[in-house]
Amino acid sequence: MIQHQHQQKQRRRIYLLSERELSPEVIAVTFAKTSRSPRSFDEIVSELSEEESSRFHERWVLGFGHGSIAEHAVLHIAIENVSRLAAEVIENNRLCSYTERSSRYQEFTDYYIPAGLDSDLHRLYIETCDRLFATYRHCLAKLSSHDVCRFLLPAAALANLGMTANARSLEWAITKLLSHPLSEVCEIGKEMKEVALKEVPTLIRHAEPNRYLINKEEAIRAWSRSQGYSPGESQSPGPGLHKCKCESVLLVSYDKEAEERFIAASLYRHPNSNLRLTFPQLLEWARHLPSEEKGKLIRTILSPLEPHDRPPRELEQVYYTFDCLVDQGAYRDLARHRMLTLIAQPLTVKYGYAIPRGIVEAGFLEDYREAIDLATSAYRKVAERHPYEAAYLVTNAHNRRFLMTLNLRELYHLVALRSRKEGHFSYRRIALKIFELAREKHPLLLEHLPFREPPESSALLEEEYFAELAHPA
Incomplete structure (x- = not known):
């Protein structure tokens, strides 16, 4: 028998391309080029400039639509003093990471005032937020419980959040912000784009308001009105x-076949020599498995799980x-x-709205209800003329x-x-x-x-x- 004596000549290397030394766009191009270049990453990056990286992104990401390249450019964005309503919109992106100022551990002290409110509603808005925050501070002094007192905070309360995102996800996040009906959210989108362009001048340059997103909401509202449904707040939530x-x-x-699907998926990924079947075949087999055997197999797979274990993907x-x-x-x-x-x-x-038992037990119910009822009434008045801005007055309760x-x-x-x-x-x-x-x-x-x-x-x-x-x- 001939024995081959091949020995691996290329040794394993694992190392960082640091953002301390390289821009996000250069790092993205370096990784992108490995699909067609046999050279090492450090060799590739040594020959790249910001200008060459920009041209590469223009051609391949923007021109040919290879958006996955932009996922290697990562930004960390600090966002301060935005309303909790705007923070909710910012955080509505699945492939980004966020950490927000917590209402469970910190006291909130200020609130956002939307532009464009009629003078009488502007005055009502400020009076309502002032009352909510005064009651909130009184509640904290009386109960010393952020978990209970946070129910009084309106969506207008100002918060800070940190956001980490790759350029591909960030471009879509900014697009959604720029397409939102609230002016605060649109302004945040513009500022976020300006800041991000300093680090990734090419990859998010084309983030603009999206006509589909804007027109879709308008079309749904028009249809609702044509059917006699009003998005206002006069409707009752229903009897009882x-x-x-x-x-x-x-x-x-x-x-309805959850157990069978889980069993079939588990066997699909780990088949034995006599059970190399398609998923439909395995599902059909699982349907006819005796209940006792189903339970035995499920317990075999799931019962060893500890609190820090990751559950199996088959779930x-x-x-x-x-x-x-x-x-x-x-x-x-x-x-x-x-x-x-x-x-x-x-x-x-x-x-x-919810009433925590801690409010009642502290003898604070009257103050609590007066503040929330004031916010409720103010919301309805503002919503008649400014339906989007009225949301700032909705409380955590x-x-x-x-x-x-x-x-x-x-x-x-x-x-x-x-x-x-x-x-x-x-x-x-x-x-x-x-x-x-x-x-x-x-x-x-x-x-x-x-x-x-x-x-x-x-x-x-x-x-x-x-x-x-x-x-x-």
């Missing part, structure tokens, strides 16, 4: 809605959709899970309705993280309710979710922390 705590979370759709074959009605503060916390598919209704006051679709792997992550006792009681109850509803349908798949401590009851949590979930507004 504020009385039904169970409507905080509704499971509206789920995979992503299973999906759930929930219709949620929760306070705005909890919505903002849950929206940080960007793997979720969230479709949120606009900020409104028509679903009522007001309820927000949104549709949430997620796969079971993300559900594991969300529930395990957001149900922890150190979390805010408002989103904890939502996470636990999601778990309870999913477990009712698929107990075999949910019984192995790796909690740090045994899960509490969402109903008991509501009873402990809320006097009312949806007080009529």
